[in-house]
Amino acid sequence: MFKYKTYRYRIYPNKKQQQSINQTIGCARFVFNHFLHQWTETYQETGKGLSYSTCSSLLTRLKKETETLWLKEVDSIALQSSLEHLADGFERFFKKQTKYPRFKSKKNLVQSYTTKQTNGNIAISGNQLKLPKIGWIRFAKSREVAGRIVRAAIRKNPSGKCFVSLLCEVDIHPFHKTGSAVGIDLGITDFAILSTGKKRDNQRFTAQMDKKLKREQRKLSRKYEQAKKDGKELWEAKNYQKQKQKTAKLHEKVANQREDFLNKLSTEIIKNHDIICIEDLNVQGMKRNHKLAKSISDVSWSAFVQKLTYKADWYGKKVIKVSRWFPSSQICSACGHRDGKKPLNIRAWVCPECGILHDRDINASITILQEGLRSLQLV
Numbered sequence: 001m002f003k004y005k006t007y008r009y010r011i012y013p014n015k016k017q018q019q020s021i022n023q024t025i026g027c028a029r030f031v032f033n034h035f036l037h038q039w040t041e042t043y044q045e046t047g048k049g050l051s052y053s054t055c056s057s058l059l060t061r062l063k064k065e066t067e068t069l070w071l072k073e074v075d076s077i078a079l080q081s082s083l084e085h086l087a088d089g090f091e092r093f094f095k096k097q098t099k100y101p102r103f104k105s106k107k108n109l110v111q112s113y114t115t116k117q118t119n120g121n122i123a124i125s126g127n128q129l130k131l132p133k134i135g136w137i138r139f140a141k142s143r144e145v146a147g148r149i150v151r152a153a154i155r156k157n158p159s160g161k162c163f164v165s166l167l168c169e170v171d172i173h174p175f176h177k178t179g180s181a182v183g184i185d186l187g188i189t190d191f192a193i194l195s196t197g198k199k200r201d202n203q204r205f206t207a208q209m210d211k212k213l214k215r216e217q218r219k220l221s222r223k224y225e226q227a228k229k230d231g232k233e234l235w236e237a238k239n240y241q242k243q244k245q246k247t248a249k250l251h252e253k254v255a256n257q258r259e260d261f262l263n264k265l266s267t268e269i270i271k272n273h274d275i276i277c278i279e280d281l282n283v284q285g286m287k288r289n290h291k292l293a294k295s296i297s298d299v300s301w302s303a304f305v306q307k308l309t310y311k312a313d314w315y316g317k318k319v320i321k322v323s324r325w326f327p328s329s330q331i332c333s334a335c336g337h338r339d340g341k342k343p344l345n346i347r348a349w350v351c352p353e354c355g356i357l358h359d360r361d362i363n364a365s366i367t368i369l370q371e372g373l374r375s376l377q378l379v
Contacts, residue, residue, distance in 0.1 A: 003314050005147065005170045011129065011139040011154075011162045020134050021154055021162065024074040028082040028113040029104045031059065031071070035086055036101055052087035059083065075132040077121075081114040109248075112155040122149050122166075129164065139164065146170050158248035174316030181275035183369025185328065185361050186304070188295045192265065193361040195369040200265060205257045206298040209250060216247045258300055266307040270317050276308060277372025279328065280321040320372040332356065333366035 013021060035055045043049045059079060063071045071079065089101035115122070115132050123130040129139045131152065147170035155163045183195035191202040206213075220243045227237035234240055269276060283302050305319075312319045322328070331338050337353035347360050 001172055002169055003172045005168055007145050007166045009139045009164055011137050011164050013137050013162055017134050017137055024078050025111045025113050027071055027074045028078050031079045032082045032086055033103045052083055055083045075115050077115045078113045109158045112153055114153045116151050117149050122152050159252045160245050172314045175271055177274055180273045182273040183277045183365040185365035186301050187361055191299055193365045195365040197362055202299055203261055205254045209254050213250055219243050220247050262304050262307055266311055270311045270315055275318050277320045277322055277369045279368055280324050282324050320376055322368050322371045326371055328364040328367045331367045333363050
């Protein structure tokens with residue numbers, strides 16, 4: 001079964017290659033913003049927007065104009081990809097899936113561009129990666145690339161590090177069937193509570209780094225104020241830029257720790273269970289509770305469910321989402337008696353009907369499993 005899979009590696013460009021990457025990012029941003037402006041103007045004048053093919057032909061003319069001849073110096077596929085992203089943005093906007101496309105800024109935290117595989121312009125040899133217009137570049141080959149490379153996205157993080165994400169078409173083989181089903185209740189104190197009785201602790205990556213992050217953020221604010229007093233632009237204030245990069249590295253470390261934790265846990269669950277039942281949580285709505293918003297953001301429930309979903313699709317497993325309105329904490333998993341709402345400080349309760357003592361979270365994960373299997377039988 002062929003699926004698309006992404007392999008992400010850090011790349012180590014030399015000064016000339018770094019300059020080329022920055023130039024391509026800038027050109028891709030210019031093309032996106034230029035045609036977003038034209039698309040908007042055309043729509044306001046005629047009531048109709050442009051199309052990808054129209055923009056593509058206009059881009060060919062733009063490259064021949066004296067003022068924009070520099071567009072020829074970078075990867076042409078990266079510029080075409082920028083137009084594709086714009087057209088896709090408008091398509092999703094008219095389907096009411098996203099907001100109106102916005103102009104790209106050089107001040108954005110992450111700068112990137114995308115290119116495609118054509119005639120072997122993206123290739124790997126040992127620990128060297130070939131990219132269009134950049135040539136062979138050293139990269140950290142942490143694992144082998146499987147399948148056919150389709151696309152490459154080059155990304156520059158606020159920390160100054162550069163990464164490449166290779167989208168590959170891979171023949172993925174399903175995991176062996178285990179005949180096991182599991183219910184998962186997501187929480188803050190414990191990240192995931194399984195119906196098997198296992199609990200996975202919430203690592204609290206942001207909280208662990210909180211003191212250091214606050215300290216470095218305060219230093220950044222002081223250097224920002226100093227740059228303003230000195231009448232300097234931020235891009236030329238070296239102390240500010242150094243501190244900004246130092247702060248970005250801390251945020252990047254937290255993000256990497258969280259990503260690693262979520263990947264390992266989701267893969268472990270997918271390997272060991274054929275059916276995974278999980279609550280369909282309204283995370284954005286829950287974040288409106290300002291007392292819990294930071295903790296909810298730190299645990300990344302949405303990212304975890306997303307990983308479970310696509311890995312289940314890859315490896316022949318099934319994820320069943322139980323309605324967010326299902327009262328998993330109110331129902332006795334032994335006899336089915338509904339005991340009503342309970343405040344969050346109650347972590348254990350006794351069913352008045354059958355007398356069984358329940359751990360609130362484990363009981364919830366069992367009832368989620370029962371409801372998921374019941375809904376599966378109704379399909």
